């Protein structure tokens with residue numbers, strides 16, 4: 001039986017009540033102590049052979065007969081007014097088929113842009129040119145011979161604050177009486193830190209191929225959300241969603257930046273509609289770094305008050321975010337939730353600056369908030385003379401304080417214990433002894449909190465036919481996280497089939513099996529329970545059929561590792577004895593993610609310890625080792641999970657050490673929006689990493705017991721590194737990243 | 749201009765612009781799209797191909813300069829099935845999104861050809877030009893070292 005119920009859903013901390021389809025036949029959660037044959041065991045990713053052989057097709061690889069290519073004209077100024085574009089000259093370039101700029105009336109509406117006459121950030125799109133070849137399109141852009149008048153711009157935080165260039169309301173949340181508690185605290189610390197603008201820098205840039213044919217729309221998009229892209233395209237172009245197909249077979253990374261259709265798809269479709277040809281629009285690297293989004297810079301001031309024993313009595317956090325002209329506010333989430341504290345206040349304002357608007361980047365806002373709060377906690381521990389991990393244990397909280405609701409599971413204390421044991425935390429002061437190489441060493445820790453419980457709606461279907469192959473159809477797009485492999489594992493586990501008898505598909509809206517956007521660490525906890533539900537239904541039917549074939553009671557049979565077995569062991573036959581009789585018939589099952597438990601909050605937790613070595617002469621900081629222990633519920637695939645954590649740590653490390661957009665203060669234009677001067681980690685920067693999970697299934701959350709893992713590993717890394725730097729040098733850098741210049745300045 | 753290119757042991761007669769980059773000729777003219785463009789400026793290594801056995805960023809090389817040399821792409825490396833190196837990439841989960849992977853495999857193939865048993869330092873020095881934003885480096889390192897251990901010294 002399926003029913004519609006009202007249920008609370010969550011995405012990156014935004015809660016919403018929705019009608020949700022649920023099934024009464026959903027399997028019970030696997031018990032924590034139940035041995036599983038496939039789930040929980042290292043499994044190479046199912047797409048591995050396709051990816052390592054170069055056979056995987058990404059959006060950048062889609063090539064259609066007659067396809068046009070797009071080149072973009074972008075604003076060279078942070079703020080300006082276009083005074084001249086020579087469209088005729090561009091259209092006269094051989095091979096150029098269409099030019100669009102802000103004077104064109106497009107068939108879709110958007111709040112601003114997508115093509116600007118008065119750009120408000122460097123890199124904003126002014127015009128696009130579609131041509132038979134990319135070379136011709138670029139020649140067309142050149143022929144436009146842009147002239148543009150500069151307008152005044154503001155990118156400086158102090159200037160913007162002085163002029164009160166505030167976007168919308170200043171957000172304030174609070175509980176208790178923070179001022180009184182701070183005044184009455186035995187110990188107070190105050191810390192102001194800055195975090196940098198970080199670029200997602202997916203190796204495959206944003207891009208799309210749009211093909212408009214008689215009211216049918218097919219669009220290949222490098223997106224994290226094919227269904228979001230479908231609804232966006234349907235709405236913007238006034239086409240019924242069932243006439244829109246979005247395909248994303250392989251996506252070359254996203255890290256939050258690739259939401260929905262994106263401007264590339266909208267313009268590719270618009271151009272296709274006008275020219276009758278398929279149109280490909282892929283950002284070049286410079287365009288991507290200028291205009292595909294960022295993690296916005298912040299300035300945060302955190303005040304903590306505590307008793308002499310280290311019990312927090314007040315947390316006060318003020319945040320300024322450099323979001324561009326508008327953005328959202330969640331940097332104070334860690335201040336409000338991370339530790340038990342009756343008096344807490346978070347004030348948060350976005351400054352209106354002439355910058356590309358920030359967007360989601362792995363653990364958006366929460367990473368930034370943790371980076372400040374966890375450095376302040378470190379200062380508090382130092383002031384109190386308490387072990388920083390003990391301070392955190394002491395202020396552990398097992399409810400979500402803003403709502404007062406309990407967590408579905410919380411293994412944070414176990415994370416602290418395990419990470420301390422793995423890293424040799426108690427002996428960390430030995431690192432302060434002078435070393436032969438002259439480097440200063442130290443160790444720091446930081447806590448992680450994030451949502452990641454997932455929820456409905458999420459669906460899956462499974463079909464098995466005469467060939468004995470079970471095909472799992474999902475609506476998810478695997479951006480590199482390995483969710484398709486996890487889906488294959490869960491299906492095989494539930495069906496009782498070997499892995500190689502199960503195939504899994506995704507990345508296409510055509511089957512109309514809905515999956516959520518790959519973001520917020522919600523894919524696994526949303527989709528895997530639906531996959532398991534579908535597999536359970538198929539298995540029930542297969543057992544019925546086995547009962548017919550073997551003249552046995554279905555309730556007495558099980559399907560294990562591809563064989564039907566009776567409980568007394570008398571019957572033991574390959575499953576193909578049953579599926580082989582299906583002929584052209586198929587057995588189908590469908591599953592859906594059930595509602596989240598009422599009155600609970602689902603969060604992931606963790607703790608990381610970092611060890612750094614600082615060269616006081618050159619200012620170089622090397623991260624030597626990171627120990628990471630996270631609570632993500634049940635670990636479905638330890639092999640893929642380890643990769644996720646390694647990747648998260650490396651991105652977090654680079655946020656702390658090297659990644660930062662630099663702006664020319666005289667023009668407001670980024671000076672390092674390329675890949676050779678915006679420093680992402682290389683293989684030479686990789687520290688030793690020790691990774692573990694508490695691995696206790698969250699049986700209250702969903703039927704597989706898994707929480708998400710996309711964001712958690714990046715969150716505590718920067719603060720752990722900053723705290724290790726403090727331990728090593730006795731100084732705290734007031735801004736990240738810890739570039740050589742900043743380190744030398746800090747140590748001076 | 750007219751050009752003869754030897755790619756994956758096949759001879760191709762092409763008519764191309766003299767400014768055409770090898771990466772674009774491979775991808776657009778020959779349909780060998782396993783070679784990826786991550787930056788187009790020589791900074792990421794996603795476009796690496798073998799030219800006479802050495803890894804070269806094909807976004808920086810004029811196609812004309814490859815005439816008279818033997819070019820091998822990821823498709824050529826994979827022609828007779830997955831190599832032990834590619835299998836090691838899968839076993840060690842040396843990839844996430846996979847966009848950098850072709851370039852990584854090409855660069856590692858070139859590295860192992862001259863240094864069949866590399867040390868960690870050799871691997872890091874040899875692979876430093878191949879960026880992976882997903883951070884699959886530990887797996888890449890393990891995969892290459894694993895090959896080194898089984899290969900005859």
Ligand code: FES
Pocket residue numbers: 784785786787788789790791792793794795796805806807808
């Ligand atoms: S695409 Fe050639 S090095 Fe990046």
Ligand code: FES
Pocket residue numbers: 203252253480842843844845846847848849879880881882883884
């Ligand atoms: S696997 Fe994504 S860039 Fe390397």
